[in-house]
Amino acid sequence: MRITYVYCLWVILAGFRAQAQxxxxxxxxxxxxxxxxxxxxxxxLHVFDGKPYNQGQNRITPMPDHQIFDPxxxxxxxxxxxxxxxxxxxAILTVTHETGFALYQSEVNPYSLKSVRWxxxxxxxxxxxxxxxxxxxxLPGVYIGIRWNSFLGVYDFKTEGTSEFAKRRQDWYNRYxxxxxxELLSKYGPLFFIWFDGGAHGPELGGPDILPIAxxxxxxxxxxxxxxxxxxxxxGSESGTVPYPCWSNYPFPYSHSxxxxxxxxxxxxxxxxxxxxxxxxxxxxxxxxxxGARGRHEWFWEPQDEGxxxxxxxxxxxxxxxxxxxxxxxxGVTPGPDGLFPQxxxxxxxxxxTRLDRMFSRPVAKISGEGPVLEMQIPKGETFDLIDLxxxxxxxxxxxxxxxxxxxxxSWKTVVQGTSVGYRFLHRLPSPLKGDRLRLRVIGSVxxxxxxxxxxxxxxx
Amino acid sequence: MRITYVYCLWVILAGFRAQAQxxxxxxxxxxxxxxxxxxxxxxxLHVFDGKPYNQGQNRITPMPDHQIFDPxxxxxxxxxxxxxxxxxxxAILTVTHETGFALYQSEVNPYSLKSVRWxxxxxxxxxxxxxxxxxxxxLPGVYIGIRWNSFLGVYDFKTEGTSEFAKRRQDWYNRYxxxxxxELLSKYGPLFFIWFDGGAHGPELGGPDILPIAxxxxxxxxxxxxxxxxxxxxxGSESGTVPYPCWSNYPFPYSHSxxxxxxxxxxxxxxxxxxxxxxxxxxxxxxxxxxGARGRHEWFWEPQDEGxxxxxxxxxxxxxxxxxxxxxxxxGVTPGPDGLFPQxxxxxxxxxxTRLDRMFSRPVAKISGEGPVLEMQIPKGETFDLIDLxxxxxxxxxxxxxxxxxxxxxSWKTVVQGTSVGYRFLHRLPSPLKGDRLRLRVIGSVxxxxxxxxxxxxxxx
Numbered sequence: 001m002r003i004t005y006v007y008c009l010w011v012i013l014a015g016f017r018a019q020a021q022x023x024x025x026x027x028x029x030x031x032x033x034x035x036x037x038x039x040x041x042x043x044x045l046h047v048f049d050g051k052p053y054n055q056g057q058n059r060i061t062p063m064p065d066h067q068i069f070d071p072x073x074x075x076x077x078x079x080x081x082x083x084x085x086x087x088x089x090x091a092i093l094t095v096t097h098e099t100g101f102a103l104y105q106s107e108v109n110p111y112s113l114k115s116v117r118w119x120x121x122x123x124x125x126x127x128x129x130x131x132x133x134x135x136x137x138x139l140p141g142v143y144i145g146i147r148w149n150s151f152l153g154v155y156d157f158k159t160e161g162t163s164e165f166a167k168r169r170q171d172w173y174n175r176y177x178x179x180x181x182x183e184l185l186s187k188y189g190p191l192f193f194i195w196f197d198g199g200a201h202g203p204e205l206g207g208p209d210i211l212p213i214a215x216x217x218x219x220x221x222x223x224x225x226x227x228x229x230x231x232x233x234x235x236g237s238e239s240g241t242v243p244y245p246c247w248s249n250y251p252f253p254y255s256h257s258x259x260x261x262x263x264x265x266x267x268x269x270x271x272x273x274x275x276x277x278x279x280x281x282x283x284x285x286x287x288x289x290x291x292g293a294r295g296r297h298e299w300f301w302e303p304q305d306e307g308x309x310x311x312x313x314x315x316x317x318x319x320x321x322x323x324x325x326x327x328x329x330x331x332g333v334t335p336g337p338d339g340l341f342p343q344x345x346x347x348x349x350x351x352x353x354t355r356l357d358r359m360f361s362r363p364v365a366k367i368s369g370e371g372p373v374l375e376m377q378i379p380k381g382e383t384f385d386l387i388d389l390x391x392x393x394x395x396x397x398x399x400x401x402x403x404x405x406x407x408x409x410x411s412w413k414t415v416v417q418g419t420s421v422g423y424r425f426l427h428r429l430p431s432p433l434k435g436d437r438l439r440l441r442v443i444g445s446v447x448x449x450x451x452x453x454x455x456x457x458x459x460x461x
Numbered sequence: 462m463r464i465t466y467v468y469c470l471w472v473i474l475a476g477f478r479a480q481a482q483x484x485x486x487x488x489x490x491x492x493x494x495x496x497x498x499x500x501x502x503x504x505x506l507h508v509f510d511g512k513p514y515n516q517g518q519n520r521i522t523p524m525p526d527h528q529i530f531d532p533x534x535x536x537x538x539x540x541x542x543x544x545x546x547x548x549x550x551x552a553i554l555t556v557t558h559e560t561g562f563a564l565y566q567s568e569v570n571p572y573s574l575k576s577v578r579w580x581x582x583x584x585x586x587x588x589x590x591x592x593x594x595x596x597x598x599x600l601p602g603v604y605i606g607i608r609w610n611s612f613l614g615v616y617d618f619k620t621e622g623t624s625e626f627a628k629r630r631q632d633w634y635n636r637y638x639x640x641x642x643x644e645l646l647s648k649y650g651p652l653f654f655i656w657f658d659g660g661a662h663g664p665e666l667g668g669p670d671i672l673p674i675a676x677x678x679x680x681x682x683x684x685x686x687x688x689x690x691x692x693x694x695x696x697g698s699e700s701g702t703v704p705y706p707c708w709s710n711y712p713f714p715y716s717h718s719x720x721x722x723x724x725x726x727x728x729x730x731x732x733x734x735x736x737x738x739x740x741x742x743x744x745x746x747x748x749x750x751x752x753g754a755r756g757r758h759e760w761f762w763e764p765q766d767e768g769x770x771x772x773x774x775x776x777x778x779x780x781x782x783x784x785x786x787x788x789x790x791x792x793g794v795t796p797g798p799d800g801l802f803p804q805x806x807x808x809x810x811x812x813x814x815t816r817l818d819r820m821f822s823r824p825v826a827k828i829s830g831e832g833p834v835l836e837m838q839i840p841k842g843e844t845f846d847l848i849d850l851x852x853x854x855x856x857x858x859x860x861x862x863x864x865x866x867x868x869x870x871x872s873w874k875t876v877v878q879g880t881s882v883g884y885r886f887l888h889r890l891p892s893p894l895k896g897d898r899l900r901l902r903v904i905g906s907v908x909x910x911x912x913x914x915x916x917x918x919x920x921x922x
Contacts, residue, residue, distance in 0.1 A: 060626035062633040065640075067568050107528055107578065114582055115571030121582055153614045153621060153630050160614060160622030160630070165521035169614050169621070172523040179526075 038090030071339025086349020092141035100151035141193025202227030236268030240288030241321030245420035247274030286322030289332035324426025383432035499551030532800025547810020553602030561612035602654025663688030697729030701749030702782030706881035708735030747783030750793035785887025844893035
């Protein structure tokens with residue numbers, strides 16, 4: 001009896017899967033997409049040196065003195081409140097970046113907070129950070145840089161030199177990276193996101209064997225990324241946007257740690273666009289530094305850089321071009337050498353949140369449902385200038401082509417025609433439209449479309 | 462009147478100097494020679510790994526886990542008491558050796574005691590060591606290893622690789638060595654000995670600029686050594702002895718950090734022998750590990766190595782072949798992973814001291830004086846088997862050739878003929894001699910010989 005029941009369930013589920021042969025997201029991938037936007041908190045020794053950050057130079061120049069790490073007023077609660085008040089849903093800390101210095105109490109990496117005078121060698125920025133995230137309901141993530149290490153002489157994953165010494169240091173360094181990863185993934189509770197800076201390579205490329213550690217210790221986290229696996233992919237730019245269309249499907253299990261000639265060709269086209277027929281569910285990340293205006297592009301705090309904070313207009317367009325293109329936005333923020341989240345940056349995030357709240361405060365019309373056509377009434381006298389679509393996430397990306405039409409004075413006309421919807425499709429119109437009915441027609445799909453949201457907004461913007 | 466007096470004094474002193482044109486020791490060089498024997502305490506991570514120490518492999522293989530440093534019962538008082546009871550007068554600690562790990566609270570080198578669980582990251586073996594030395598009247602010294610660093614990828618002073626990155630790491634590493642040296646020479650009070658493992662190179666060889674730091678912070682210490690200066694020289698072997706003669710004079714201001722084709726030719730002949738006409742006062746060190754018997758030669762503790770402790774007979778011969786050849790003996794000792802000086806090693810040092818105390822408990826005859834001939838009475842019925850000579854140290858090595866003769870039954874016969882005396886000349890006779898008078902005749906000297914001690918002993922050995 002029970003066997004028959006299980007068998008029937010299997011037949012039903014198999015039939016359902018057969019019907020919609022698209023890759024499906026894991027729970028944490030859905031959580032990632034629904035978060036819509038979060039931050040990468042970049043913090044490293046050179047925040048404290050008072051000099052401009054030059055990545056190319058810094059990668060090959062060890063820091064003269066790590067005792068400069070001295071954020072006297074460090075207050076991660078203040079950071080995370082700024083992020084929460086700015087509407088971010090997750091926060092990822094650069095626990096190690098390219099200097100090799102680690103912002104935690106490491107028993108593996110001595111070049112860490114154990115070795116500084118600050119807080120008498122007992123400080124743990126990552127512990128504070130995670131505690132603040134949990135306090136304020138922000139999902140915590142860890143960013144681990146192992147590709148570059150100016151302290152240990154590692155460049156693009158490789159220990160310097162070609163001698164037997166270099167080979168042994170490579171083996172040792174790979175174990176060192178694995179052991180740091182074990183520490184970070186086991187001592188700070190469940191993490192939302194594990195980000196390996198420039199990838200974690202992979203054993204088959206001569207790198208550390210990170211993936212089994214992540215799978216064992218943080219099975220519920222987004223893993224990003226090595227040559228074996230990526231749960232999200234880089235969106236191919238640091239512009240905070242992806243082009244349209246941007247599919248959640250991808251032809252490979254990795255983002256861009258390997259096979260780079262293919263995945264990075266044509267200005268990272270595959271990373272940007274994905275592939276509707278790809279067998280792997282791997283939504284795109286759109287990342288950009290908050291301090292990226294006026295020709296600057298700064299992930300790390302530098303003196304007199306507040307003028308480089310992006311405008312709220314620009315950030316809103318980023319949101320439209322990332323979240324609205326089925327991608328997740330990551331803004332890079334950087335606390336100052338005093339240990340505080342700068343007020344100007346906090347104010348900007350707050351203003352972005354206010355803007356988005358206003359844009360999405362009240363839909364002109366909104367509906368959900370299944371099937372190829374959804375139609376809804378537009379309240380009399382209302383106009384709209386923003387189309388908002390969402391597929392049901394657990395079903396994957398089924399829609400391949402759609403059209404949104406409005407009926408105005410008895411005749412239907414196209415509002416927008418598109419391909420990818422996925423988590424969210426946002427489209428602003430050049431000017432407000434009016435009409436009495438709005439219709440979504442799915443022209444192409446793999447299986448039956450399931451629409452979580454078909455909405456029109458008046459963005460007031 | 463006063464001017465005339467000063468002038469006369471100058472004439473007298475200048476005449477004295479002109480008379481004896483030999484290089485003269487500094488106060489600390491005299492202290493070094495008068496100490497006669499001390500120890501090098503070797504302690505590093507591989508004491509804790511339970512494996513045989515293989516220097517060639519260890520130099521190119523970083524330690525997998527520095528948390529193995531865990532000397533639970535560490536007691537430097539117990540170390541230094543063992544050294545004092547063994548007759549050692551100074552003790553030098555390998556504060557950094559070839560792993561790169563540092564046995565102190567360093568703000569420069571994070572790979573140090575700040576980074577280990579042991580004593581909650583607050584332990585400082587060097588501070589304890591220096592305090593124990595002062596408590597027990599032992600002269601403390603520091604041994605700083607910068608030539609090899611398996612952690613940072615440094616081999617024979619050079620950072621691995623040939624890229625611009627390697628060049629910058631070299632610059633950084635040189636500053637790092639200078640800054641560690643500044644810490645060690647400024648935070649632990651006056652030190653007797655500053656030993657750079659394999660030399661500190663020198664700026665003109667692309668190494669750090671160590672010498673000005675040592676001169677500024679520890680002007681009263683023995684500096685050993687770089688390509689610019691050495692206050693003592695290596696004696697050319699790790700046998701605990703030097704051949705005879707071994708002059709305190711040396712033709713170069715450095716030991717063997719540079720000009721190696723010359724100074725190391727013929728099995729290190731110049732280092733072993735020195736040069737009576739050399740313009741630099743630089744007495745030789747004779748070093749050997751205490752655990753150097755039965756084909757072993759171990760500076761570092763290893764399991765089951767107590768059988769390799771040298772016999773007291775052998776150590777006594779070492780003393781004769783080092784101190785008795787105008788050199789200073791350094792025995793290498795190594796505390797165990799428990800943090801204690803092993804009892805068997807302590808017992809051996811104690812037995813050596815007992816032996817030497819017995820040998821030198823009562824002279825058969827002893828005299829001092831100036832001039833080419835010193836003669837003394839041998840008490841009736843006494844025999845002797847050990848000749849002991851010492852020049853007055855502050856005057857430098859003046860004697861170039863001498864003969865010791867005994868008068869037995871009315872006729873003088875040669876006991877021993879030699880060249881170098883310096884701090885000490887010890888010569889054991891194959892069998893006890895008798896006679897009524899003993900005579901030292903200086904056959905050749907630079908200036909008037911000044912003899913601090915002309916003695917005969919009955920070694921009872």
